[in-house]
Structure formats: structure tokens, C-alpha cells
Amino acid sequence: MKNLPIDITTFVGIIIALGAIIGGQVLEGGHVSTLMQLTAFIIVIGGTMGAVLIQYSLPVFLLGLKLVSWAFVPPRVVLEEVIEQITGWGNTARRGGLLSLEPILVEMQDPFMKKGLQMLVDGAEPEKLREALEVEMDAYDEHYRLSAKVWESAGGYSPTIGIIGAVMGLIHVMENLSDPSKLGAGIAVAFVATIYGVGSANLFFLPLSSKIKSVIGREMVKRQMVVDGLVSIANGENPRLIDTKLRGFIT
Template identity: 50%
Template structure:
């Protein structure tokens, strides 16, 4: 669990609700069902028009990465790769066949299977890099779902404010309704700008960071597997892969 993300959500709510209370508007000033419908439903409608169904579903699926990112242990992976290289040098690449069957990560399993099958280093690199790039691109498109929502939400907030002001203009003859009407109109702007800058855009950035980390680990894995196929010394492989660590 990413505690920083959870803390960010809590502080975002504190900033909006606390700010409203301190400014004298109160919590009730933030409650406006019409503004919520215009901004949130409108933003959802916009992103549905913006993205293909497959991409939209993937974006919703990986949203959890912002709070529970995929777990990677690069140091443990380096140790495993060094162990595999030692086995390959002593017993040959075919000795890794049992490792292939027990490997849970599909990406590593595919690379190990190519090693066992005796594929050329260039072929292993090309195939794995294509797969890595394809996964990265699809994940990035999922992250852009929230980036798009962060772009549309403020505009929908302005639309909500304009619609609210239009309703206020119809009641100009009754000054007692003007103050509350104008306040309600600007609530939509708060929803739009707040949702974009306190949720949608930060979520997109957090997802992109998780995707970049996953790609870095896969790049390291590719380099390790290529080194094994070329018969490099395990110590040299370990020194090379350590360069990928922060």
C-alpha cells in the first residue's frame, strides 16, 4: 500500500473542506448535486468519447496502482539472474528448463524459454523488447485516461458555473436568491478544478511512475537474460545489472 497516496487523498479533502469551513462557506457550501452531476458525469462522458473501450477498461483496472503499485524487487531479481547464469555456465542452458516451469512472471518465463530453446541473443532481445514496449504503451494509454479526465473536468466546472449563473439571472427580480445562487454556481468550478488537480492528474502521474519502474525492471531482466545467453561471467553480470539500481 502506497501510504503517500493515501495521505495525499486525505490532505486533499482536508484542504477543500477545511478551506471552505475557514472561509466561512461551511461544508454545506460544497454540497451541490447539480454541480456534481454536471462535472463528474460530464467528465465521464467526455473520457468515454475520448478513449476506446479497451483502453478505458484498462485505465480503470490499473487505477489501483496509484495506491497499491506492482511490487518489484530489483535486487532479488539480480540475485536470481546471477544464480541462473551460474547454472547455465556449469550445466548448460538446458539445465534452466525446470526454472522455466516454476517461473510465475510471464515475461521472465518467456525469456527463459527462449534461452532453453537456444535462441540467438539478438532474437531474444528483439522479441522481449517488442513485448515490453507493447505492454508499456498499453499501460501508458490507461494512465492517459486519468490525464484526459484532468483536462476535461475544469472545463465542465466552468460549464456548470455558467449554467448556475444562467439560473441566477432568471431570479434578478428577487435579490434574496442572488447570493446563494451565485455561490452554488461557483461550486461546480470547485468540483472541476479540485477533481482535476487533486485527483485525476496526480493519479495519472503516479501511474506513469509505476509504469516507468516496471519498464526499468524489465529492461534489466532483458539485459540479464542476454548476458546469460552470451555466457558471461556471473560476477560481470551482477556488476552490470547493479547499474540499474538507484
């Protein structure tokens, strides 16, 4: 699928979130460098990714990483164009029969739409057509939503991993009570690890999962429109009625 322009809201959200935290730190008289603790970062992010890998298989995890790009450049899904396309198929089929749709298959790039149109041209029964396409829809939905949940799970683990990092920092502090010069660094790691854990969950992981799910949901709406449209064409319904029916998905 072609891509839409960059989703500016993702970038704006990240800038506002980080700006609020860093700005608050500066307004309180703190130093930005205080929040930059490599040890805490490794503990929280490394521990979180490890926990997620334990929960999910490698293919699901890798797809979850790939889907991050959807939060910035989502797949192009314009429902109005889909309606016009399906209505056009209906008009073509009404004038020349289902076989007149065959030339359209050559230029079709969307695999789901191409499969459905091919079944329609081949004369599949309307209910068999719906059944086959809805099985594929369900498989798509389950597979991609599971990968989106990778980030939802990360959002659940990271605050706890942050607490682990905080406890580790405090243990380090307790081990060096006799050396005051090491107390500051240990306490910093302890509290920054908590910030990293809670912050990464609520500012990145959970919002990222929700945005990916919204993209998947829009694709599912498009696919349901395609199924209903193709079944309507197979049943010989008037293209105007098909158009009216499909526009209900948008409203």
C-alpha cells in the same frame, strides 16, 4: 504479481488535500455543506467521464479504471530480487548449460520472464532474444501508458467542464432574478462547479495519472533488466559481470 503493502502516500495525500480545502473553508467561517453540491458534482464528473469516453476506446477506458488500484496497492517490483534471480540463472547456466534452466520454468509466474527464459532455454540467438522481448516491452509500455493517460485527459477536461457548470449556474441565476429565493442556490452551484472542476483535476486526476505512470516505469526498468540479463547469459558472460551490469539500473 504479489502486491506490496498499501501505498500510504496516496492516502496521506488525499487526506491532506481534502483537509486543507475543507479546513480553509471552515477557517473562513463557511460551512462544509456549501461545498456539497450534487448538481455541480454530476455536471463536472459526468461531463468529464463522457469526454474521456469520446477520446478513448472502451477497453482502454476500462483498463484505466482498473489501474486506479495501482495508486493504492502497486504491483510488487523489487529490483534487487530481480538481480539476484537473474544472477542465479547465470550461475545455473554456467554450471549445467542452458538446458539446466528448464526446471525453473515450471515455477515461473511472471509471463514476461517466463517467455524470455523459455527462449533462452530453446537456444534463441542473443539478438533475436532481445528483439522479441523488446517488441513485447514496447507493446506493454504503449498499452498501459495510454490507459494511464485516461486520467491525464480527465485532468485536462474537468476544469473546462467546471466552467460550463459555472455558466449554467449563472444562467439559472439570471432566469430567476425576479425570485430572490432562488438566487443563492444558483450562485452556489456556479462557484462550486468551478471548484470541483479545478480541484478534481489538480488534486486527483493528474496526480493519479503520474503515479500510475511511475508504477509502469518501474515495471519497464525491471523488464529491461530481464532482457539485458538473459542476453548476457546467452552470450556466456560471467554472472559477476552480469550482477554488476544490472546494478547500474538501480544506481
